[in-house]
Amino acid sequence: MLCLTIPKAIPINVNSLAKLHVSNLKSWHYQVYHSQVLDFRKRNQARDYMQDLQVFHKNLERRISRRAQNGGSSGHAELFGVELAPNQTYTFSGCKAAILTWHGCQLEVSGDAESEYLGQETEYAVEWLNVHGMLETARDDAQMHSSEGGPRVLIVGPDFVGKSSLVRSLAGWAVTYGRTPTIVNLDPREGLLTPPGSFTAVTVGSQLEVENGFGISPISGPTITPVKTPLVYHYPYSTPLEKPDVYKALITRTALSVTNKLEENSGAKQSGLIIDTPGTLNDPKSNYDIITHLVSEFSITLILTLGSERLFNDMNRKFGQQSSEAIPVLRISKPGGAVERDAAFMKQLQNQQIRQYFFGTSKDSLNPHSHTYSFAELNIFRANSPSLAASSSSMDMDDTDAPYASHADFERMTPNMEMLGRLVAIKFCSGSETDEFALRDSPVIGFAYVSEVDETKKRVRFLAPHPQRWGDRAVVWGGWPQAVTDLVG
Numbered sequence: 001m002l003c004l005t006i007p008k009a010i011p012i013n014v015n016s017l018a019k020l021h022v023s024n025l026k027s028w029h030y031q032v033y034h035s036q037v038l039d040f041r042k043r044n045q046a047r048d049y050m051q052d053l054q055v056f057h058k059n060l061e062r063r064i065s066r067r068a069q070n071g072g073s074s075g076h077a078e079l080f081g082v083e084l085a086p087n088q089t090y091t092f093s094g095c096k097a098a099i100l101t102w103h104g105c106q107l108e109v110s111g112d113a114e115s116e117y118l119g120q121e122t123e124y125a126v127e128w129l130n131v132h133g134m135l136e137t138a139r140d141d142a143q144m145h146s147s148e149g150g151p152r153v154l155i156v157g158p159d160f161v162g163k164s165s166l167v168r169s170l171a172g173w174a175v176t177y178g179r180t181p182t183i184v185n186l187d188p189r190e191g192l193l194t195p196p197g198s199f200t201a202v203t204v205g206s207q208l209e210v211e212n213g214f215g216i217s218p219i220s221g222p223t224i225t226p227v228k229t230p231l232v233y234h235y236p237y238s239t240p241l242e243k244p245d246v247y248k249a250l251i252t253r254t255a256l257s258v259t260n261k262l263e264e265n266s267g268a269k270q271s272g273l274i275i276d277t278p279g280t281l282n283d284p285k286s287n288y289d290i291i292t293h294l295v296s297e298f299s300i301t302l303i304l305t306l307g308s309e310r311l312f313n314d315m316n317r318k319f320g321q322q323s324s325e326a327i328p329v330l331r332i333s334k335p336g337g338a339v340e341r342d343a344a345f346m347k348q349l350q351n352q353q354i355r356q357y358f359f360g361t362s363k364d365s366l367n368p369h370s371h372t373y374s375f376a377e378l379n380i381f382r383a384n385s386p387s388l389a390a391s392s393s394s395m396d397m398d399d400t401d402a403p404y405a406s407h408a409d410f411e412r413m414t415p416n417m418e419m420l421g422r423l424v425a426i427k428f429c430s431g432s433e434t435d436e437f438a439l440r441d442s443p444v445i446g447f448a449y450v451s452e453v454d455e456t457k458k459r460v461r462f463l464a465p466h467p468q469r470w471g472d473r474a475v476v477w478g479g480w481p482q483a484v485t486d487l488v489g
Ligand SMILES: Nc1ncnc2c1ncn2[C@@H]1O[C@H](COP(=O)(O)OP(=O)(O)OP(=O)(O)O)[C@@H](O)[C@H]1O
Pocket: 003, 004, 095, 096, 097, 098, 157, 158, 159, 160, 161, 162, 163, 164, 165, 166, 187, 190, 277, 278, 279, 335, 336, 337, 338, 339, 340, 341
């Protein structure tokens, strides 16, 4: 396994140079696979995992023999569940990642990586693959008993323990097996097909991208790659703890919409859900209030915990075998290479996601459009933070503020210079909407960037991915994500 921390663009080419890992992994692989699954069984007696093992064993054999026909078992590598094509150059920038090989491969790396090493602790990957095997068995079960859906998996753990990497790997492997899993991202610090500050649910029907994972989406703009149409909700706060009531309400809304969507698509329903969460949900003081809400709203069937023994024990006590819920809770190994990303790195990542949303990637570029609106044409609402709500009585509000009391989550507002460099969410609902729950729960059509506010001429210029104007739809902005000052020249 090659672990990389890359601050700048670096091309990677599978084949030649630095020899990574060549050994007779096939037998070792199966051996470890057996012991891991038995271990799961010991830890959690909710299901007979031996059956899972046999089915997955067969699937894995099929996959390996297919590869063998394609030219032998060496030279294959993957990045979080997505296979790298041989003799293809990939360019990575501003990321930390691990390239994994099951059978050995050769990589040619050029450019500067901040750090680069051969990882020895690869057992976690075998364990993760076992989890994929279990999910495959549950998906097969769902296929046979068609009224039942596939596995609905919740992944929890502290920050930076590999939760998103596990989600990506499980999604990538599932797609390789012809599944169409639905991925739900509930971490507002890091967007999935969207800028930060949103919840996303997307059914993944085509293979993920090596360089960009879930890639870019049509809510960003027309793309040449296969489209993934996400369902997006706006949560303009950096952590769930800032506005837990809004966070929980949006979970309910997302769960409802996802459940309805899955009912219309049997393949997606059988493939199940994988839910990524922010580390702040790991909150014993609230008795894991938000996790409990999530488990109930999404009817979770499997909880995977990473990186915290206490969390595993608490989850097991709360939802595991002894509880009335009896949901299997598994403790999954944190990858040794998963690293903390400091505030500067996270800020860079967030800016990169915003830039990518409007301008695309080097391989799939987008052309955003400029829109100018007069103050009078706009229906803008400010999403209050707890501190803003306390001081909002002193804010300048016009007559139309009446339905939004000072303690409310939203306030109708007049555009101001504070909005410069910030993102706003364009909602499906009309701006004349006076019910603040409808405003909160309305999905997002897309995001726009505030590139200029002219308080004298009373107009605002936005950058948006699409040429169409949004008419009288509600526009919401909040304290998150932070301003990006250099998006446009
Ligand atoms: N085996 C590995 N080797 C090197 N880097 C890794 C490995 N696994 C994960 N990483 C990197 O470590 C960082 C943290 O991992 P990840 O984002 O998956 O954690 P997380 O628990 O989802 O964090 P958060 O809760 O903050 O989103 C990421 O940059 C990821 O790419």
